Amino acid sequence: RVRPLVDMFVAFVIAIGGLLLVGVDRDCAAGDARELPNIVVIYGDDIGYGDFGCYGGTGVDTANIDALADGGMRFTSAYCTAATCTPSRYSLLTGQYAFRNQAAKILPGNAPLIIDTDRPNLVGFLRSAGYRTGLVGKWHLGLGHADQPLDWNGKIAPGPAEVGFDESFNMAATADRVPSVYIRDGRVVDLDPSDPIGVNYQSKIGNEPTGRSHPELLKVQADDQHSCTIVNGVSRIGYMTGGKAARFKDEDMADTYLNEAIGFVRRNKDQPFFLYYAPNENHVPRVIHPRFAGSSGLGPRGDALMVFDWCVGRFVETLRSEGLEQNTLIILSSDNGPVLFDGYWDGAINRSGDHQAAGPWRGGKYSRWEGGTRMPLITYWPGTITPGVSDALISQVDLFRSIAAMIKTPFPDDAEMDGQDVSAALLGHTDQGREFVIQEALTQLAVRQGDWKYLPPGSITERAGIDQWKSITVDEPGWLFNLADDPGEKDNVAADHPDKVAQLRRIIADVAPE
């Protein structure tokens, strides 16, 4: 008669022990929503490999980011998928190379959504896995349907919500493109219905001054493409009318996004959350809040980096004060390489001093050279990630699959398969990342494998200083560089290594069949 009671007691002890184990061991937590780590992606804009102090940047004090690198993993061979914004962001969220989607090119502010909402993506995946998902900052992946005009004065959909974000506070595209307003959960913030918004990228609408007609009204002079409607003393790409009360002030944008990011964390701290925090810095126009203006000595571009660093510091401090730091993985990176002049005469070229925004690498935004896509990448998770520096080869297209592996939730069978599981490298357990990385600039591809970098034949267009572009032709059989001997990609050694050229060319042909 005593036996069942003993059995029950033993079972009870085992059950309690099991529960305790689950409580302390994150590895046992699969499927238990309460044990999932929070995940925050902090995604800078146009920030280059060499911009932060921890990557050798001089002239800008990035103490907060340097502290993340000191306490986490800092990667030296991490790549965004493309040298411009839209394709990189597309790949990060979908796990698909952007060149597979014709629409994944730099989008105007009134472009339709380019993410297929019927396919799995990182955000929807995390939501299904039990996460509360939030977007704060730059979107630039399109809004609305392709076959019907978008009404900016009603519900703006499909967009972030249909991609999987429970909460969103974002601008439509870039700060230099209209409409210059914030959108919260699919509706323009502070919109006065009696002053409806109109947007046009083909021809002028309304009778407001433009950069072309009224350059004397501008805070910063702009090139022709950036000389349409003036909002907040800055002429933009594209025309807009109405929405006066809703228009943003560039000077306040960083604080606005930071406060939204902090608000998201505080609201959702009692459940696992995923936050995609995408500040505007270092994209143009670089219109700096007075308390940071002049803080770097490098002009507005350096000042914008100071702003970014300060925001990162405040954000991490919030995680710390909320007691979330030990249970939050932060992934900090950028969407494409640096650019000094990008439409506005803000002094970035003249005032860059010794600061090498792309670090030791050639080129920057828009280019297939290393500077276009080799990005700063820091992963930070105190207590879980042991601090270090890693040269593991990583592409941002890997994040979806790697995050799925980290939270031990099966990667959907029907998800895009361009990404690989490099979670062990991201957590600092190994220096082994992917075998090769594909780089894209303006739809043209390149490949890096080990020390080798190969650019297939074709022409390259790149920004060549103020208001200029230059075209370079890569001739047959393409250009090969040995990055160990020649990090600046100056010395084409294709003729000496025909086998290497053929092998790398084959990688591109396999990944992207003509």
Ligand code: NG6
């Ligand atoms: C380019 C703009 C540039 C910037 C870029 C998008 C011109 C000449 N250049 O077309 O200023 O807005 O698009 O940047 O208009 S990105 O980081 O969002 O890709």
Ligand code: CA
């Ligand atoms: Ca960008």
